[in-house]
Amino acid sequence: MGKTNFSELNPAWGDRRPILIGFLCNWCSYRAADLAGTSRLGYPATLRDIRIMCTGRLDPAFVLKALREGADGVLIMGCHPGQCHYQEGNYKAMRRIALLRRTLAQLGVHPDRVQLAWASAAQGTIFAEKVAAMTEIIGRLGPLEWHDSVEDAVPQMKVLSLEEVAHG
Numbered sequence: 001m002g003k004t005n006f007s008e009l010n011p012a013w014g015d016r017r018p019i020l021i022g023f024l025c026n027w028c029s030y031r032a033a034d035l036a037g038t039s040r041l042g043y044p045a046t047l048r049d050i051r052i053m054c055t056g057r058l059d060p061a062f063v064l065k066a067l068r069e070g071a072d073g074v075l076i077m078g079c080h081p082g083q084c085h086y087q088e089g090n091y092k093a094m095r096r097i098a099l100l101r102r103t104l105a106q107l108g109v110h111p112d113r114v115q116l117a118w119a120s121a122a123q124g125t126i127f128a129e130k131v132a133a134m135t136e137i138i139g140r141l142g143p144l145e146w147h148d149s150v151e152d153a154v155p156q157m158k159v160l161s162l163e164e165v166a167h168g
């Protein structure tokens with residue numbers, strides 16, 4: 001995906017582009033992102049990276065906070081199944097993110113706005129391809145506008161208690 005005029009994918013973008021938050025595992029996908037950069041792989045400049053020690057460390061409340069505070073999508077990337085440095089962190093992440101995606105769908109948020117993927121430290125190409133693919137999906141979905149689309153539809157208390165549940 002080269003330079004994209006996102007309003008061609010969805011006119012609601014106007015002159016802005018998607019904002020993706022990336023929660024990247026320190027041991028693999030964060031290094032894959034580094035490799036993609038040093039290898040000068042081209043991918044859309046839509047992702048803002050946050051390094052975490054393991055996808056199993058990711059509290060789903062962080063994802064909700066990102067979406068509430070302006071992200072159009074959240075990409076979580078970690079070590080391949082069976083290769084987590086903390087044994088089972090990525091399996092925990094799989095269960096949590098699946099649950100979170102179902103909950104988001106019930107709130108009227110397309111579940112593809114939150115995605116979980118794997119890339120080893122040597123897979124800069126896979127990292128770049130995943131960012132490009134997710135950017136295109138979010139580009140077609142359009143801006144999230146959480147405050148208009150979710151908080152107008154769902155009482156604030158419910159959203160807060162959802163975060164508490166996710167936290168627990």
Ligand code: FES
Nearest residue numbers: 025054078079085
């Ligand atoms: S250490 Fe990378 S996903 Fe657990």
